[in-house]
Amino acid sequence: MKVLVPVKRVLDYNVKPRVKADGTGVDLANVKMSMNPFDEIAIEEAVRLKEKGAATEVVVVTIGVAKAETDVLLTARAMGADRGILIQTDDEIEPLAVAKLLAKVAEEEQPGLIILGKQAIDDDSNQTGQMLAALLGWPQGTFASKVELGGNGVQVTREVDGGLETVDLKLPAIVTTDLRLNEPRYATLPNIMKAKSKPVAKKTVADYGVDATPRLKTLKVVEPAKRSAGIKVGSVDELVEKLKGLGVAK
């Protein structure tokens, strides 16, 4: 069974986002860009399935600028993915269009499982996996903390508001990862060197015949209201007085 893993290049999670003064977006010039952390978890899961013999090939796909090849596809292959697909574009592609492109890739590649991150930490949309599942007519196991393949299906344990929930899905299926699914391995330097020889196919949006025209127009981007630092108290007694003042302690 082939596993497809879509990964996104995003502002590194350690970098504090800065809103551009002209209100058009967040400043991405000269800042560290990395693979979306949830997508690292997705690759790790796919590679483990291959190591266990449950998957035969791990294919990684990204839609983004040319630099995504070195920033994320290389890392993904160094972690164990077998080959990459770069759908190159300088435009911002919304989750709906990403899902449409991924659906085309899935038609070509015929994977048994597609593992995505639950959320990209830049747009915080949390949509693409579910949209892709809808477009393909496949079942979806979102926010996964455990994935077990067996027989003709996959059992997914999901992190939900009240705790955990388990669903059985027919294959082919979509899984989106939550933080507790696994701890992704590092892409070591020797593995990065080796990964350079693993193939990457370069495509464009037009190759797939998908209309990626955005549906949403961003009118402006602003900083949220700032909280200012308050006071420090010197003792527990003072804190107790403050809590009384707030009406939460008697």
Added chain:
Amino acid sequence: MKTLVWVEHDNQSLKDATLSAVTAAAKLGEVHLLVAGKGVDGVAQAAAAITGVGKVHVADDAAYEHFLAENVAPLIVSLMGTHDAVLFPATTTGKNIAPRVAAALDVMQISDILSVEGADTFTRPIYAGNAIATVQTSDKKLVITVRGTAFAKAAATGGSGTIEAVSGEGDKGLSTFAGAEIAKSERPELTSAKVIVSGGRALGSSEQFHAQIDPLADKLGAAVGASRAAVDAGYAPNDYQVGQTGKIVAPEVYVAIGISGAIQHLAGMKDSKTIIAINKDEDAPIFQVADIGLVGDLFKIVPELTEKL
């Protein structure tokens, strides 16, 4: 505009998250609700009683008992012929179903809205709430998830909606519910609690987490939350996680204990009315947002505080 709001419930009772979504929907137009589940008469009655609600569509079917997106999304799509917008609370259930509906309608979903600026214009957080975007959609139908802390709750009583049974295609045969471990707690629910006591990595173990945090929470009548580090380490269950990728909370008082204040954590709690931080590092970023800070060892401070309350 005719809106449809997904009613969040557990087949027994209606959840508060619904009420914030109703407030958001009312800003767009007429409010209809959808109660999908099994044995949901009680929930339907409660839904009809919400102030401002018109029709309550009720789909009572075993296929909808566990809100499986594969089964529920087609039902919602079938109701979108007569509605212009569908709104979901941004709960794990809403986030699971909404995009499946959006893609089926060929609509770009608007996630986690903070405000309604116009019939096609909304604000929403991006980059863990470090930026707020105003977006305008060109789609004919709207699919929206609503951040609960950003909208007041509609009154749960006083309404007189009419209940109408609807049916969908039922079980699509793609997925089945296999089980759940839903934590039962006497404490208030995290997302609607007035006071939250949250613990971080500094607690060091599950035993200490419960020994330190629980008694203080009991004294304050508070819900208990946690940082990702505390959840990852197994000190607290996953449903306690507050943050960018956990729960978004905005209580009257949020007490952060042994939590450094990473942006991903702040994203989930910085709209709390008053933030109190206890941390031994006076330079911890949490103090940049805290209204009241106390620098010191939590293992000394928390027991003393609990005792004195």
